[in-house]
Amino acid sequence: MPALEFAVQDVAGALGARRVGADRVELCAALGVTGGLTPSAGTIGAVVATRIPVHALIRCRAGGFRYLDADEIAVMNADARAAVSAGAAGLVVGALTADRRVDSAVLRRVLAGIAVSDIEITFHRAIDQVGDRAAALDTLVELGVTRVLTSGGAVRCADGVNELAGMVDHAAGRIQIMAGGGVTLDDLPALRRAGVDAVHLSARRLVADDGGPGGGGTCGHDQFDLEVASAVATRWRAVSAVR
Template sequence: MTALEFAVQDVAGAVCARGVGADRVELCAALGSTGGLTPSIGTIDAVVATGIPVHALIRCRAGGFVYSDLDEIAVMNADARAAVSAGVAGLVVGALTPDHRVDIQVLERVLDGVPVDDIELTFHRAIDQINDRSATLDTLIAWGVTRVLTSGGAARCADGLDELAAMVGHAAGRVQIMAGGGVTVEDIPALHRVGVDAVHLSARQLVADDGGPGDGSTSGHEKLDGKLAAAAAAQLQAVEAAGRSSD
């Protein structure tokens, strides 16, 4: 069974995701402009209250995933502990060494004091900056990660199908491979065929909303597009049903 996850930024997005039958949401902030940052604790509280399993992104700033600043690591640790205390089902984390390997030491500091046995851990698309993703999967499996979010190293999942298939084969059920990165409704059948354990979409739309001269941007704000979310859920249900009928 292929799981469906939406990246959402607010309560409305979580309610929408739950309404179309999503299995969980990744909760983040500033998704379009930064790729996602840690949401506020107020947002986490409110989204957890919707009842859908919430996986909170722990990322203190935009840019790369090398964290040598102890203050940054301390902030992420505080955010991780607060998110788990608020009732999230999982955390989404990632950290790299300067030579683009998984930085287990930083991850352990980020999760210091977090009851990791009680939650799921997703390693995010920092993995797409690593050349040897098979070896990285072995490292993450040994460390206890539940799943990895990846485009197969491509800009879009549709361009990384061969690598996604290779990662699924290498994982061999030891860790979940979740396809994410530019996923469209039309991509879902191909992603299902390569055997990924989950599909991750933002399915967002831009709402025009001028914040004025002090806003820094007049483009508006993003929200989960209900029609796209429903279409994605229907597409996944259809390919799952087709797969069962052909067995």
């Protein structure tokens, strides 16, 4: 069944996503400036309490997805365990080797001690740096991963539609292909025609808010845009109904 996921950073975002009928949220922190990091334990608990399924991002730092530091991996494992204990319905993870393949060993260490069969696992857009995404999908299926979030290797999903269609064909129902990366309202019909049955976007706008010299200057903060989210939800339901 077609699914809609929003990336949110707070309770307000989760409530907005639930209001427009989203199926779940990916919960993260510092989305705009880093692409997303692990949210705080307090945030996870508060968003879980909104009663929309919460998939917590497990990413300890910005930058690339190669993790060689045992302490980094241990922190992500602790964060993953804490998120599940707090009621997260899923985890969003990713790790790559030096030659940009899925790092199965690191993923197993990050997920150690977690009953993976009881939750959903999403492999995030680290896959867009992988050269052989078909092989990566096979590896992720073997690891029991539920879905992969991808733009088809492009900056925006609109430019990766052909690759997304190929990934859907290769997945053959074994793993869900969820389109994410610059998704707009006008992209939805093409994504659906490509066979994609899940989309992910942030639907956020920047609110000007001067933090001063010690608070990040004038960069402001993100806010969930209910109007945009509602329009996307309505259009996604419409294009999904006619396919």
